[in-house]
Amino acid sequence: MEAPDTLTVKTLSIGDASTITGLSIDTLRYYERIGLVPGVSRNAGGQRRFSTGDIARLRFIRRAQAMDFSLDEIGQLLTLREQTGDVRADVRALTERKLAAIEARIEQLSALRDELAQLVLACRSSERDCPIIGRMNDDCCGHKAEGEHA
Numbered sequence: 001m002e003a004p005d006t007l008t009v010k011t012l013s014i015g016d017a018s019t020i021t022g023l024s025i026d027t028l029r030y031y032e033r034i035g036l037v038p039g040v041s042r043n044a045g046g047q048r049r050f051s052t053g054d055i056a057r058l059r060f061i062r063r064a065q066a067m068d069f070s071l072d073e074i075g076q077l078l079t080l081r082e083q084t085g086d087v088r089a090d091v092r093a094l095t096e097r098k099l100a101a102i103e104a105r106i107e108q109l110s111a112l113r114d115e116l117a118q119l120v121l122a123c124r125s126s127e128r129d130c131p132i133i134g135r136m137n138d139d140c141c142g143h144k145a146e147g148e149h150a
Contacts, residue, residue: 011041011049021058028058036061036075069098 018025031037032048037057041049050058057078064074076094080087122131 011051012055014048014050017048017050017055017058020055021062023058023062031058031061034071034075036071036078067098068102073098 012020014025014028017023017028021028023031028037028048028050032040037054040054041051043049060078060081061074064077065071069077073094077091080090080094119132119135
C-alpha cells in the first residue's frame with residue numbers, strides 16, 4: 001500500500017498512520033493509552049483519526065526511541081517540547097543523564113567483549129573441558145562449578 005500524502009489529507013486512519021510512521025497499530029493504540037499521543041480524534045464510527053500534529057509527535061517519539069530514550073523520558077521530552085519559554089536546560093539535563101547511562105553501558109559491554117574474547121581464545125587451546133562452560137558455572141549460586149547448586 002502506498003502511503004498517503006500527509007500534506008493533502010487532513011486526518012489519517014490508524015492503518016495509514018502506522019504505514020507512515022513505521023509503528024504498529026498496537027503501538028499506536030498503546031501510545032494513545034499511556035498518554036504519549038493524547039487527544040487522537042475519532043470519526044462518527046469511533047475510528048481513530050490521526051492529524052498531521054499527531055504524526056509529527058509519533059515521528060518525534062520514534063526518533064527519541066532511536067536515541068535510546070525510554071517512554072517515560074520521551075513523555076518528559078514531549079512535555080518540555082510543548083512548554084513555552086526556555087526549556088533547554090531541562091532538555092540538556094535529561095540528555096546528559098541519557099548520555100552518561102549510555103557511556104556506562106558501553107563500558108560494561110566493552111568489559112564483556114574482552115571477557116568473551118578471552119574465553120574464545122581459551123577454548124581454542126583447551127584440550128579437555130570447555131572453559132566457556134566452566135566460566136559460566138563459576139560462582140553460580142555462590143558455589144564453584146563442581147559442588148552444590150541451589
